[in-house]
Structures are given as structure tokens and as C-alpha cells.
Amino acid sequence: MPTRTDLSNAIRALAMDAVEKAKSGHPGAPMGMAEIAETLWNHHMRHNPVNPKWADRDRFVLSNGHGSMLIYALLHLTGYDLSMDDLKQFRQLHSKTPGHPEYGYAPGVETTTGPLGQGITNAVGMAMAEKVLAHEFNKPGHSIVDHHTYVFLGDGCMMEGISHEACALAGTWKLNKLIAFWDDNGISIDGHIEHWYTDDTAKRFEAYGWQVIPNVDGHDVVAIEAAIQKAKASSDKPTLICCKTIIGKGSPNKAGTHDVHGAALGHDEVEATRKNMGWNSPAFEVPADIYAGWDAKTKGQGLETLWNNKFAEYKKAFPAEAAEFERRMKGELPANWKAHVAEKLAAINAKGETVATRKASQIAINALASALPEFLGGSADLTGSNLTNWEGCHPVRHGKPGNYISYGVREFGMAAIMNGMALHGGLLPFGGTFLMFSEYSRNAIRMAALMKQRVIHVFTHDSIGLGEDGPTHQPVEQTATLRMIPNIDVWRPCDTVETMVGWAHSVERTDGPTCHILSRQNLPFMQRDDATLASIAKGGYVLKDAAGAKAVIIATGSEVELAVKAADTLAAEGIAVRVVSMPSTNTFDRQDAAYRESVLPKGLPRVAVEAGVTDFWRKYVGLEGAVVGIDTFGESAPAPALFKHFGITAEAVAAAVKSVL
16 A cells, blocks of 8 residues: 555656656656645545546646646546656657646646746636636535635746736635645755745735745645645635745755756666655556555546536526526537627617727627626726726625726736636636736736637727827837737727627637727727628728729728828829728738738739838738838827827828839
8 A cells, every 4th residue: 555655756756757758847846846746636636537627626727837747747647638658758749748737738737837927827817717606606505616726836936026916916805715835945946045035925925815824844744734724714815835845855966956946867866766765666657556546537526426416406496597607617609699799780880989999899898798797807907098897897896706807007917817717717808908018918918829718908008199198108019019929819990890890709719819909099980881891800801992993001990090091182183092901910811812812902002001010011011012100119299299290191101102103
């Protein structure tokens, strides 16, 4: 009968063997956290290896994702579809075991972790999602949403500023189902951290409103067990368990040093470690009794069966709520979605309002919210400017769930928390800030694209058009660089109709995030016939055409108006041009070649106009075309003066057309 030390050593052996075979990786954290992992996964985690997507499973996040062999070892040992051959392919091309845990590669990996601090922040989003859904769906005697979110994190996560943003909110939101284990080993890549990390972490988390359990021996399973029990008993606070560990424990010559943090132990040290631990099995071999001690398939299926029985009773008592819960957790849209969107779009088109597209976005949110109870909106302290709230939304306050979040000035934290909510399932998160501050949240936006998560970003004040706040707040390169992130859709609409189409698209999209780039200033409504209206969803379309067109003007957002005015001026001079509105270049680029050429015919000179950097548009206009834009930082002045100063005018567009003819 294996001891718990034997079970823990299985993690150490698999971690050091996989890293050694790959000749790269991070064995230190898996070896140092082995007892914590064994205690949590064998005695507390509610999960089912046979069904990794069970709705009420506990979520586990390895925020210190460089220690990826820890989670791979756990998944393999407990019975997930992750074979020993998969472990042997650690860090190799097309393997299920990449260098950092990647969502969608190995079953049981709840989120991609690697950029430190984002895992704990995703976990805050997951715990918030659990709380919101429990408040919405649980009924007296029927708790169908009742699970914990567990996080492992290291010193690097603690140092990253995003952990401050997210953990402060976790305390404010009273996320008592969130339990974090800090691997306090005192080592990072550069060595002993006392030279650059001297925070009183326990007091810091106490100040956030967390329950802190200090000085737990991370190698004493009895102490770890007691800490977890205390954490689970908390009714109004998340818990940080401070685990004192030895990095690389088991290695006789390298444990406790930075040498074991991010490099293979080496053949001789691996063999010495095997001997030191009393692990007699060869590389990549685990004795049958060790497997039996870890196997969670039977227990997991039993837990899910109990939940299924509870849900069946819930379904009898609350059939409508049960159906809604199932729809939401599957990520499906309501049955009447298409009809609802068509009705609202027709009404917006008929009204034909001239408003800022940030206001048009709020109109769209209002139109869609009644059909989407899964909406969970918010803003990074800019609700009155982003206009992300809607009629009937209920703010989250004092730990009481709602469907609208004031994130405070935490753009990065907001973006990564929304990723966690989307990964949890059952909610459709969106959040707002100024486009300029997408820079703060950029890496979390990239992570949403990498993980193909449906997260919606509302970015207002989209250009020099915001005016007097000046160059610190005026985006120039941001729209172009967001478009360049793989698997992201960016919409920069010109009026209420394009804004509504973009919002419907972002809700319907299930394989990645969307960014809405919106104006502060009013933009005129554009008249369209039915065929033109239907083409907006393709990302780029002919807004205004002329027989015998000699050139094409491509525009987005506030510059569509300039393109139309330039076309009218040129027409009066006998020069016929076509105006193409391209609210989403990403969406347009996915259309087939025939459609793209029907919009942008070969042989016609092209001019692009957008109040941003010009190089992006060369892919559409070519070297022989012209781009009207801005390749410097802005200035502080009223918007009309700025557009004139930087030469982004109808006259400049008309002149550019003449220059390419």
C-alpha cells in the first residue's frame, strides 16, 4: 500500500523525467508543490476525469504555469485522457503537453497560464462566475452551482501588478469559494528573492479582505489538510494559504536553489534524486499501486452522478430555469436570437440617429440585453464615458452578485477576469475603457484570442477625435495593432447600424474575442438599401457607388463621413469613385476571394482614410495607392481643429484620389 509520500513522489518523478527528456522546462515547482497537490487533488477536488466539462466541477488553475509538469502529472495520474506517451512528448511540436498549460490541448486544463499573474486573475473571474450563477440559479433546497476555484501561484505571480488588481477585487467581492496556495519557496530565476521581493504578503492579502493562513509547511500533508478545511469553512472571504516549500524537493544537490527552477536536473542528478526519494521505478514508469492510489475516475463519476440526480430534481421543480442553465453552460444562443436581432436592427435603421458610436453601442447593448441574461457588463471606472450600462442592469455591490461590474481603474485585471468568466461558462462578459488603455490590457486580450474565448471589449474615445484630453489619451496605433492579433475581430463602425451589426456579430462569435472601437463625437447616419444593409456583416461593403468609378475610397468609423463627402466633391468635378466602408477588416479578410474582389476590384486605384497609423492600410491600397491618416502623436485641441491640423479632411481625401489617378 503506497504512502502519501509515495503518491507525492510520483509527481516529482514524472516532472523530472519529462523535463530531462525535453532538455528544458521547470522541475522545481512541481517537485516543491507535490504534497500540496496530492492533498488537494486526492482529498478535496471535485472533478471527473471521464467528463472534464462537468458543469459543477471544481476549477483548478496553475497560475505559475511554467511548472506545467505538475498539472500534466496530476491529470495523467488521476485518469484524464493524457497518456504516458503524451508526457514523453512534453514541450514537443503538436503535443498535448506544451511548455506552459494551453487551454484546449489537454483535457482538464482550465486556462492557458504562462504570463504570470493572469492565472490567479482568471481564477478570480471563475469564482465570480460561480457566485453570479449560484445567485441566479440556486433555489432553496436546490444548489446546482456549488463548487470551488483552487489556484496554485508562485512569487512571480505575486510580483506582477495584475495580481494586486485582481486579488483586491476578490476580497471586495467576498469570493469565499476562491482558495489560493502560495508556493513560498523564496526562489525565482535570478536567485533568492529577498533582494527584490520583500513584501509582507500576508498583510497585503489581509488588507484586501482575504482570510490568510500563514506559515503552513508545504510538505506536511496534515498541516495542508487543516489549512484547506479552514479555507473551505470561510463564508465571506477568499483564502490565501501561505505554503513554505523547498523548490525542487527531492533533489539532493539542487533543491532550494535557483538551479532547479527552470532547467533540467541533468542525468546524474535525476538518478541521485530517484535514489534519494526511494523511487525505484525507471523513467516514465509508475507502479500499479501508485496509479490505484491516484485514480479518480470512479470517485469522479460518482460525484457527477450525485449532481446529475440533484439536477434532475431541480429540473422537475424548475424546468424553465434548468433549461436556461443548460443553454447557458453549452454556450448556445436563445432560440429566438436571429428574429430578435433582425427586429432590433430594423428599428435602429428606421430611426436613423446621428449619435456617437459609443452611444450607438449602448443602444445596441440595450437592444440585446433583454434576450441575453448571460450578459455580465462592466467598465474600468468609465461607465459614464464608455456607456456600457443598460436599462435594468444591476451593479455588483458589497459581495452581492449582479450583472454589471465597476472594476475600478483596473484595465488589465478587468480583461483577465473576463477571460476567467468566459472560461467558466454560463456568462458573456464585456467591459469598457478608453481605446488608449487597451495598452494596459493588451496581454489579456491576446490570451482571449489564443484561447478562443468569447469576450467583448468596448473601447471608446477612439482617435484624435476625442479632442482636448490630448496625446496621452489619443490612440494612433492601437486600432491597427489590435487588428494584427491573430484570431481577434475588431469593429470600428461608422453609425448606429454598423454598431448594431458588430455587436450581434460579437455575441454570435464563439471562437474568439471582439473589440468595438467607438467614437466620442457624433457621427452621421448613413442611408442604405436592403442589399447594402445585409452586406455589413461581411466586414466590408460598398456603401456608395458610381457608374464608371475610377477609384475606391476605403474608410472606417468617423472617417466614412469624410470619404462620402470627398466622393461628392469629386463627382461634382466629373470623377466617379466608389466608397467602401470597412468596419471590420478581420471579418472582411475571411470572406471568399470573389466577394472581396467585388468590393475592391482589381485595377482600380485605392485610397484609405482612417485617423490612425497609415502602414496598416498598405495591404489594401498597395504601394501605388494612398493613405490619409496620422503617423505622429496627437495634440490637445478641439476635435475639428485636430482633424484639420493633421490633414484628415474630405479635401485631403479628394486630393489623395486625384494623386493616384
